[in-house]
Amino acid sequence: MKKIIHFTLNGEPVEALAPVNMTMVDFLRKEMHLTGTKRGCEEGECGACTILLDGRAVPSCIMLAMEADGHEITTIEGVKKNGVLHPVQQEFMDKWALQCGFCTPGMIMSALSLLNENPNPTEEEIRDGIAGNLCRCTGYVKIVEAIDCAAKKLAKAKEAEA
Amino acid sequence: MAIMSKEYYADIESVYKKPEDYELAGKGNAYIRIDAEAKVTGSAVYTDDVDLPGMYYCKLVHSPYAHALIKSIDFSEALKLPGVKGVLTGADFPEGHNLGNPEAFKELADKEPLCRKKVRMVGDEVAAVCATTEEIATQAAALVKVEYEVLEPVLDPFYSMQPDAPAIHYPGTSNLSIFTTMKAGDPDKVFAEADYTDKHYYRTQQMVHAAIEPHGAVAKYENNEWTVWTTTQGAYVSRYWIAWGLGVPESQVRVIKPMLGGGFGGKLDVFAHELCPCKFAQMTGHPVKCILKRDEVFMCTRTRHPISFEIESAFTKEGKLLAKRCKHILDGGAYGGSGIAANTLSLICATFPYKVENIDMTARRPYTNHPASGAMRGYSACQVHFAHEIHMDEVANALGIDPLELRRMNEITPYYTGPTGLEFTSCKFDECMVAVADYIDWKHRDRYPIGSGQGVGLSGSGFMSGTGFPVLVTPHYCSSSTIVRLNREGYAVVFSGANDIGQGCDTVMTMIVAEELGLRMDEVKLVQSDTTATPWDAGSFGSRVTFLGGNACRRAVGDAKFKLLSHWAEEWGCKPQDITMKDHRVFIKGDPEKNISYNEACFGYEEKNFGRCVAGVGSFAHEGDKDIYVKNVGNYATAYSFSASAAKVTVDMETGAVTLDDFAFGHDCGRPLNIRAVEGQIEGSVLLGFGFTCYEECVYDKDGKHLNPSFRDYHFPTALDMPKIKTFVCSEYDPEGPMGAKEAGEGSTAPVGSAIGNAINYATGLTLKELPITPEKLWRALREHEKTGKTVFGAEDLPEKFANMPPLPARD
Ligand code: FES
Ligand code: FES
Numbered sequence: 001m002k003k004i005i006h007f008t009l010n011g012e013p014v015e016a017l018a019p020v021n022m023t024m025v026d027f028l029r030k031e032m033h034l035t036g037t038k039r040g041c042e043e044g045e046c047g048a049c050t051i052l053l054d055g056r057a058v059p060s061c062i063m064l065a066m067e068a069d070g071h072e073i074t075t076i077e078g079v080k081k082n083g084v085l086h087p088v089q090q091e092f093m094d095k096w097a098l099q100c101g102f103c104t105p106g107m108i109m110s111a112l113s114l115l116n117e118n119p120n121p122t123e124e125e126i127r128d129g130i131a132g133n134l135c136r137c138t139g140y141v142k143i144v145e146a147i148d149c150a151a152k153k154l155a156k157a158k159e160a161e162a
Numbered sequence: 163m164a165i166m167s168k169e170y171y172a173d174i175e176s177v178y179k180k181p182e183d184y185e186l187a188g189k190g191n192a193y194i195r196i197d198a199e200a201k202v203t204g205s206a207v208y209t210d211d212v213d214l215p216g217m218y219y220c221k222l223v224h225s226p227y228a229h230a231l232i233k234s235i236d237f238s239e240a241l242k243l244p245g246v247k248g249v250l251t252g253a254d255f256p257e258g259h260n261l262g263n264p265e266a267f268k269e270l271a272d273k274e275p276l277c278r279k280k281v282r283m284v285g286d287e288v289a290a291v292c293a294t295t296e297e298i299a300t301q302a303a304a305l306v307k308v309e310y311e312v313l314e315p316v317l318d319p320f321y322s323m324q325p326d327a328p329a330i331h332y333p334g335t336s337n338l339s340i341f342t343t344m345k346a347g348d349p350d351k352v353f354a355e356a357d358y359t360d361k362h363y364y365r366t367q368q369m370v371h372a373a374i375e376p377h378g379a380v381a382k383y384e385n386n387e388w389t390v391w392t393t394t395q396g397a398y399v400s401r402y403w404i405a406w407g408l409g410v411p412e413s414q415v416r417v418i419k420p421m422l423g424g425g426f427g428g429k430l431d432v433f434a435h436e437l438c439p440c441k442f443a444q445m446t447g448h449p450v451k452c453i454l455k456r457d458e459v460f461m462c463t464r465t466r467h468p469i470s471f472e473i474e475s476a477f478t479k480e481g482k483l484l485a486k487r488c489k490h491i492l493d494g495g496a497y498g499g500s501g502i503a504a505n506t507l508s509l510i511c512a513t514f515p516y517k518v519e520n521i522d523m524t525a526r527r528p529y530t531n532h533p534a535s536g537a538m539r540g541y542s543a544c545q546v547h548f549a550h551e552i553h554m555d556e557v558a559n560a561l562g563i564d565p566l567e568l569r570r571m572n573e574i575t576p577y578y579t580g581p582t583g584l585e586f587t588s589c590k591f592d593e594c595m596v597a598v599a600d601y602i603d604w605k606h607r608d609r610y611p612i613g614s615g616q617g618v619g620l621s622g623s624g625f626m627s628g629t630g631f632p633v634l635v636t637p638h639y640c641s642s643s644t645i646v647r648l649n650r651e652g653y654a655v656v657f658s659g660a661n662d663i664g665q666g667c668d669t670v671m672t673m674i675v676a677e678e679l680g681l682r683m684d685e686v687k688l689v690q691s692d693t694t695a696t697p698w699d700a701g702s703f704g705s706r707v708t709f710l711g712g713n714a715c716r717r718a719v720g721d722a723k724f725k726l727l728s729h730w731a732e733e734w735g736c737k738p739q740d741i742t743m744k745d746h747r748v749f750i751k752g753d754p755e756k757n758i759s760y761n762e763a764c765f766g767y768e769e770k771n772f773g774r775c776v777a778g779v780g781s782f783a784h785e786g787d788k789d790i791y792v793k794n795v796g797n798y799a800t801a802y803s804f805s806a807s808a809a810k811v812t813v814d815m816e817t818g819a820v821t822l823d824d825f826a827f828g829h830d831c832g833r834p835l836n837i838r839a840v841e842g843q844i845e846g847s848v849l850l851g852f853g854f855t856c857y858e859e860c861v862y863d864k865d866g867k868h869l870n871p872s873f874r875d876y877h878f879p880t881a882l883d884m885p886k887i888k889t890f891v892c893s894e895y896d897p898e899g900p901m902g903a904k905e906a907g908e909g910s911t912a913p914v915g916s917a918i919g920n921a922i923n924y925a926t927g928l929t930l931k932e933l934p935i936t937p938e939k940l941w942r943a944l945r946e947h948e949k950t951g952k953t954v955f956g957a958e959d960l961p962e963k964f965a966n967m968p969p970l971p972a973r974d
Contacts, residue, residue: 102423136846136878
């Protein structure tokens with residue numbers, strides 16, 4: 001069975017027909033053809049499928065597409081705006097905070113969620129913020145460093161604005 | 163081993179850039195990974211992201227039994243489901259075309275694409291279904307009825323070798339997939355005369371690679387040719403085995419490796435999930451995708467060999483290592499495949515990083531009905547350096563010598579040749595050891611009384627850099643090859659067979675070419691890992707990629723450069739070696755006249771040569787004999803890397819929980835080509851080693867059923883569990899390495915476990931001889947120690963098991 005859902009996807013309004021039992025990650029990948037959101041375990045344990053639901057990180061593999069109805073969804077494809085990388089993305093590149101990159105989209109979404117809630121996180125808070133995202137390649141060292149640098153850059157930019 | 167090809171490539175090497183002129187190599191922040199932007203924006207295409215019009219989905223049917231005969235397979239219910247497009251069994255593949263190793267170890271070609279008559283592990287693939295959606299395929303697979311006759315599962319590798327154990331593959335072979343010996347000197351005499359001798363037992367567990375990307379493949383069939391996008395660490399090796407499994411010529415199979423979400427050795431073998439989509443694509447005319455679910459990755463791909471150790475050593479009372487005898491029993495699981503190399507590697511690793519002239523070592527790899535063991539990052543080295551380095555501390559304690567000093571007293575020195583012919587080149591082991599010991603303040607380790615719950619530990623290791631031998635054998639020459647084309651529009655194209663599995667070798671290859679030609683990184687375009695577009699490469703394993711692939715790439719660009727510069731040398735009346743390529747220009751230093759752009763230089767060459775473009779080819783292979791897998795004589799790799807680790811831990815003496823407070827890693831990787839990349843490899847290695855030591859273990863019930871095939875039940879460290887990591891790169895230019903580099907991906911995992919293990923032993927005052935050291939195990943040990951005073955825990959069943967092993971079969 002399918003149902004029509006309405007939601008905002010990366011800033012754009014979407015009306016779509018979604019199978020009622022389809023997970024959000026499959027819906028994004030198979031129906032919306034947004035493959036940046038990854039499937040690592042499909043049981044909510046690895047964080048590779050993390051997206052933002054109204055600005056907060058959620059694993060999209062244990063969420064149904066139906067649950068997006070009426071909400072604002074951001075995927076990794078919506079993070080770079082007007083051709084400009086988000087500072088978190090830029091720092092991940094500059095700090096070599098990725099290797100195979102399979103965890104990277106999810107990591108970045110968790111980092112964005114963390115910085116939305118807590119713009120000046122301590123190292124411990126950063127580690128806590130990405131504790132639901134498994135990375136088998138990096139040992140997290142450079143990821144923590146990248147998020148920390150991005151937070152500082154964002155804070156500086158805000159200060160300059162003010 | 164002398165590199166005979168050195169002479170062959172001498173002209174080419176004469177125009178290589180000199181180290182003092184490097185602008186990119188070794189400059190950490192001079193460039194970023196070429197795949198970084200694609201990876202941070204989600205546009206990077208991995209196998210599961212390959213989305214073709216009209217694509218069907220394939221799902222495999224697995225055995226629920228560890229050891230059973232297949233009586234019948236009934237697809238009738240599955241075929242009734244609307245959307246089901248086809249089914250496969252073992253009979254659909256040509257008989258005798260098993261996967262594994264042909265040539266060198268024929269008997270190890272033991273894996274049928276789909277099992278015909280017998281299953282040998284829980285998860286063994288017996289059938290496959292194809293449907294229009296992944297959901298229908300999953301439902302259909304559940305409707306396939308397979309009738310089995312259940313056999314006794316063989317789960318203990320020691321029992322497996324006994325004459326009365328049921329045969330897993332071939333009767334009358336003691337279930338041995340392979341055995342290896344390594345001998346030198348006169349160990350018996352030395353043992354009889356030595357001041358100090360001992361005998362100790364250790365055991366490591368089964369762990370998995372747990373790359374976050376699950377295995378999978380997409381296949382299409384068109385014009386009598388298959389194109390396969392697959393999660394492989396070696397596109398060419400996969401092509402050989404896919405073609406073999408299908409019974410078709412290699413010319414009709416094209417394998418493309420998209421971005422790979424981590425390999426760690428788990429994506430070297432060829433699997434049913436690659437062959438079945440090929441068959442279905444041919445049958446249906448549609449592209450077919452098969453992506454494994456996480457539990458399938460756990461159960462049906464590969465694992466790290468669990469090893470049981472018996473180690474005997476002989477030392478002088480002053481601490482000089484005189485002789486070593488050891489027996490390694492590797493649980494091979496159900497199949498051979500990439501597992502063959504484990505045996506030899508376990509012995510080779512046991513001969514370093516310390517000099518030992520008298521050895522008598524054997525390794526046996528019995529089959530069991532566990533999932534197949536295979537290659538895994540720090541192949542055999544993690545287990546061996548755990549056991550042998552815990553052992554080293556035990557010897558130090560017994561002799562009353564500082565463990566650091568005992569290690570330094572026996573360490574390998576530069577250009578040492580081992581007693582069986584291992585040829586070491588550069589070696590900065592001592593610097594690594596000293597750096598980490600200083601960092602952890604080893605001298606003042608007494609500040610933590612033994613058994614106080616806090617402690618520090620050290621360990622050292624070595625690893626091959628640029629393994630010359632395939633871990634999954636094909637009939638091809640085991641080389642890395644590259645083609646480089648210079649374009650007069652101001653860029654160069656590299657056709658590299660090297661397989662980036664996440665470690666970043668695409669960036670390394672690009673950098674080498676940019677460096678040699680004086681171009682920017684973005685002016686070098688990389689074509690990678692596609693059997694139609696790129697030249698042969700044996701795959702990413704054995705720390706060979708930077709070393710062999712990097713050398714191949716440098717020779718290819720050197721070949722092109724030599725041709726270009728020879729042309730201009732003739733024009734300018736000088737030697738090719740007098741000409742520099744830098745900042746997009748080709749010139750003679752200090753001569754304003756003889757200074758043209760890269761574009762003009764290429765154009766001039768083409769003009770003179772009737773339009774022929776400037777192109778170079780290069781290849782690199784280690785010249786050795788793969789007989790080393792059984793005889794163990796000769797050199798294994800072109801160079802060796804060395805590492806040391808130091809750990810500071812806190813053990814909660816109430817709960818047994820271990821916190822890794824601080825960790826230092828010293829690595830001798832030759833000249834680091836990019837310090838950020840080297841650090842990244844080391845940091846990832848520490849995670850793997852920490853997981854290996856304190857977290858990870860595949861658990862089975864008595865029937866061989868995997869009890870924790872999910873990330874919910876199989877844990878590895880999260881960001882909250884990992885310490886800060888201090889990296890020391892103790893580098894020295896290696897004469898054989900590309901731009902002086904050695905390896906930094908695998909050796910870096912080897913000493914982690916034993917440093918943590920030694921620190922835990924120090925902190926608790928116990929000796930733990932078995933991994934993983936989970937809080938529960940540690941808690942039990944601490945309680946028992948309180949009650950009975952017992953101090954040594956783990957591997958208690960091994961003395962008897964080793965004593966009762968049947969003799970080694972004769973080698974024919
Ligand atoms: S795929 Fe969703 S948490 Fe792993
Ligand atoms: S970079 Fe590979 S899993 Fe994180």
